[in-house]
Amino acid sequence: MCYLKKLQIMKILIDNSNLYAGGGIQVATSFLYDLITICDENQYHVVQSVNSAKQINKLDFDKRFQFYDLTEKDKSILNRIKKLKEIEKQIKPNVIFTVFGPSYHKSKFPKVVGFALGQVLYPKSPYFKKISRLSNFKVKLTSYLKSYFFKKNSDVLIYESDDANKIYSTITKNKIVGYTVSNTVNSVFFNCRGWREVNVGKSDLDILYLTANYPHKNMEIIPKVIDKILEIGKLENFRFHLSVTKEEMNFDEKYDQYINYLGKVEIKQIPLLYKKMDMLFMPTLLETFSTTYLEAMISEIPIVTSNMSFAKDICGDAALYCEPLSATDYATKISLLASHKELSNDLIEKGKVNLLRFGTSMDRTKKYLKILEKHANANNQK
Structure with missing residues (x-):
């Protein structure tokens, strides 16, 4: 089924070369599969990291798509830069889309x-208080360097949010x-x-x-919880x-009897995984946006999460919030939710309403394409 027709034919280089895990790969994969259903004559040249390549089946894609799969030896930044420059020189794209940056090299084509760099946006997060001075220094140095390359x-x-746009636009003095x-x-x-099915052993209360495993995800609090x-x-x-x-x-x-280690979950396994869960647990300390909240809402399971501004911005009144570093608070809210069906149902209903604020994946893809087209046009008019 075709969802829209494009007025301009573009040669688009989609750069997924720096994606390793988590939400970034989900967004990039969803974007690619949305593009399949769009009736256009664009050429999509997709550079894939080792992990992002594992998330797609190339047989699903038509002749408009050409994939460039990087190997383990391309993991270093210098090797990636060299490879990307070669591909850019070969393709000469109208526009480059690095789905999640930064990009570590300057291109001759509009980029x-x-x-999604929460470390820069939220420097007062409790995440920075819980890590060592050395780790704090490393994170801030890495964030500074990434911010430099973004700019x-x-x-x-x-x-991904107006809040992020406002904060970082102030940092860049609206120069980008x-x-x-x-x-x-x-x-x-x-x-x-x-x-696709994923096998999990059921218990009386299954918490997802x-x-x-990033440090800001606060996973080490789980044994304490x-x-x-x-x-x-x-319980x-x-x-x-x-x-x-x-x-x-x-x-x-x-703790093994209380934890099921799933390993990496493929995107096509996620919907059925949620259907086997009773609640979502998100003690994260640092995000720009997490679709995991929305996935829980559409899957109709309640949410227990950290009392952070980004979480409240996304979830509104559709979650139970906890002090970010308090295992006691998390445990209390989990126990409360497990024993009060009415509270659980209330959060689920509020989640359904809250979800209406966000568009579909295709809405996002159309917005991406409009932005790419606008700036490809601007480049052609120079």
Whole structure:
């Protein structure tokens, strides 16, 4: 089915070369699959990281798409830059779209870059208080460098929220053109034919934390939350389902009966995974936008999350909020939600209403294309 027709034919280079895990890969994959259903004559040249390449089946794509899969040896920034420059020289695109930046090199062609650097936007996050001085220094240095490359190599920036747009536009003194394109539920949720099963052992209360293991995700609080839940005494047969491996977390073996390590979950497995869960747990300390909240809402499960401004901006009154570093508060809210069906149903209903504020994946894709077309046009008119 075709959703729109393009007035201008473009040669678009989609740069997914720096995507490793988490929401970035989900957005990039959803964007590619949306493009399949759009009737246009654009040429889409897609540079894929090792991990982003694993999320798609090239047989799903028509002749408009050409893929350039990077290898393990291309993981270093210098090797990636060299490879990307070669591809750019070969293709001569009308516009480049780095789905999530920064891009580490300046291009001869207009470059639109997605921005999701919460470390720069929210320097007062408790995340910075909980990490060591050395880690704090490393994070701030890395953030400074990434911000430098965002400013140096981006012609246009796309933000996931108005808040992010406002904050970073102030930092850049409005020298870079910026647009807000809100994140949304992945299109896979609306196509049940593509869903894949994921096997999980059921308990009386199944709690999902769908995330990659980044320090700001606050995953190390989970054993403490388990201890507090057991102290409260209202729950015994419960389990946290985590999209990481046991080796990544190195939690004490005594917690194994309360944790199911899923490892990396494929996008097509996510909808059915949510259907097996009773609630979403999100103790994250730093985000620009997380579609995980929206996925829980569309899957009709309640949310327990950190009391952070970005979480409130997305969830509104459709979640229970906790002190970000308080295992006791998380455990109390989880136990409360598990024992009060009316509260759970109320949050689910509020989530359905809240979800209406956000468009579909296709809405987001159309906005991306309009921005790309606008700046490809601007370049051609020079």
